[in-house]
Amino acid sequence: MTSTSVASRARTNLPQDVALVDLLDRLLGTGVVLAGDVVVSLAGVDLVRIRLQALLMTVRGSEEEL
Amino acid sequence: MADRTGRYLYAIGRGIDEEEIAGTPGLRAAPLRVVEHRGLAAVVSDVDLDEFGEGGLRRNLEDLQWLEDVARTHDAVVRAATAFGPTAPLRLATVCFDDDQVRSRMDQWHAPLVRALDRVDGRVEFSVKAYAAQPEPAGQAAPAATGPGAGAAYLQRRKEETLRREMAGQDAARDAEELYTVLAEHAVAGRRLQPQDPRLTRHEGTMVLNAAYLVDADEPFADTVDGAVDRWPGLQVEVNGPWPPYSFATLEEQ
Numbered sequence: 001m002t003s004t005s006v007a008s009r010a011r012t013n014l015p016q017d018v019a020l021v022d023l024l025d026r027l028l029g030t031g032v033v034l035a036g037d038v039v040v041s042l043a044g045v046d047l048v049r050i051r052l053q054a055l056l057m058t059v060r061g062s063e064e065e066l
Numbered sequence: 067m068a069d070r071t072g073r074y075l076y077a078i079g080r081g082i083d084e085e086e087i088a089g090t091p092g093l094r095a096a097p098l099r100v101v102e103h104r105g106l107a108a109v110v111s112d113v114d115l116d117e118f119g120e121g122g123l124r125r126n127l128e129d130l131q132w133l134e135d136v137a138r139t140h141d142a143v144v145r146a147a148t149a150f151g152p153t154a155p156l157r158l159a160t161v162c163f164d165d166d167q168v169r170s171r172m173d174q175w176h177a178p179l180v181r182a183l184d185r186v187d188g189r190v191e192f193s194v195k196a197y198a199a200q201p202e203p204a205g206q207a208a209p210a211a212t213g214p215g216a217g218a219a220y221l222q223r224r225k226e227e228t229l230r231r232e233m234a235g236q237d238a239a240r241d242a243e244e245l246y247t248v249l250a251e252h253a254v255a256g257r258r259l260q261p262q263d264p265r266l267t268r269h270e271g272t273m274v275l276n277a278a279y280l281v282d283a284d285e286p287f288a289d290t291v292d293g294a295v296d297r298w299p300g301l302q303v304e305v306n307g308p309w310p311p312y313s314f315a316t317l318e319e320q
Contacts, residue, residue: 018306021267022193023137025259025276026312027158 073101073168074113075160076143077310078179079153082107090146093139101165103172106179109147110168118161127159144310152187154179154315178317185280186315189254190308192279192287195262196245196301197271198238234300235272241298242275248297252290253279257313271302278313 074093084100092098092111101108116122126132137158144155162168172179250256257280261273281287291305 018141019267020134020137021262022306023141024133024158025262026278026309027137027140027155 070115070119071112072115072118072161072163073110073165074118075156075162075168075171076109076111076140077147077153077155078106078108078172078183079147080105080107080151080183082109082147082150087143087146087150090143091139092143093136098143101168101172103169104176106172106176106183107150108168108172109143110162110165113161115161118159123159123161141310144312148310152183153310154182154186154317155310155312175317182315182317185255186311188283189280189311189314190283191311191313192253192281192291192305192307193309194245194249194275194277194279194291195273195304195306196242196275196298197269197304198234198274199300199302200271238272238274238300241301245294245298245301245303246275246277248294249277249279249287249291252285252287253281255280255314259313269302274301278309280311280314283308 076092076098082100084098087098087100087109090098093113094117096111096113098109098111101110114122117126126136140155140158144153147153162171246256246258257278259276259278261276264270264272267273279287288305288307291303295301295303
């Protein structure tokens with residue numbers, strides 16, 4: 001597998017093809033942060049991310065066992 | 067009785083037409099609305115605070131299916147908003163109690179929002195990820211299982227293997243740095259995000275670069291990446307985009 005073919009194959013702009021992990025990188029890690037009225041006290045992004053990572057790993061892990 | 071409906075904010079932009087964006091469904095199929103204020107347009111929809119209030123979010127953010135549904139809807143709305151002009155996407159799950167509170171945020175952050183929109187106007191984001199190609203396994207010469215020196219030879223091989231892996235890791239990190247810098251010459255701005263955990267990417271290699279670039283919309287950036295990657299045979303490179311400018315519409319502190 002050459003790097004070029006990876007680059008070509010992975011190129012996409014269809015939202016449904018976007019990996020959830022890439023989306024969450026951006027929706028949780030970046031973007032405009034305005035404090036809304038509903039403040040999840042874990043709005044601390046880091047905490048959310050840590051929990052998500054644990055969650056995602058759990059899900060992926062169970063898929064692999066199937 | 068408190069109103070149990072909140073306003074979910076997807077994005078703030080310019081010139082977003084409420085009738086035209088209505089073709090895109092909001093969360094839970096709620097119709098999108100546009101709150102205009104001082105030349106800015108916020109895309110919102112009503113959400114049930116049982117689901118999107120503090121307690122609901124705390125519970126639901128741990129539900130992967132819920133999270134994925136919300137993230138994909140949010141992304142689809144942001145992408146629809148970018149069709150009208152520069153757009154600053156909001157972070158997932160920004161919820162206000164009513165339109166007045168939305169306008170109040172637009173007041174409070176007006177100048178930084180205007181600067182952010184100016185920065186991303188006519189530009190898109192690309193993601194570039196690089197993985198260290200898997201190092202070739204060392205020669206599997208059958209070890210002498212017994213006899214004098216077998217243990218020492220084994221330890222020596224282990225030591226060499228560790229050293230080789232460390233050097234491969236350093237090479238990959240240096241290659242990733244070069245790749246990041248070379249691509250940045252074709253971009254308006256670049257930013258390095260935290261590498262993703264291999265258990266999430268399901269990629270066999272180690273991610274050594276997780277970068278975002280802001281590029282002019284007419285820049286053939288993916289082609290540039292394709293053309294450049296051969297210089298670093300030790301890297302496997304993925305380019306993805308265009309994205310809305312998630313990583314570059316950030317607000318600096320006032």
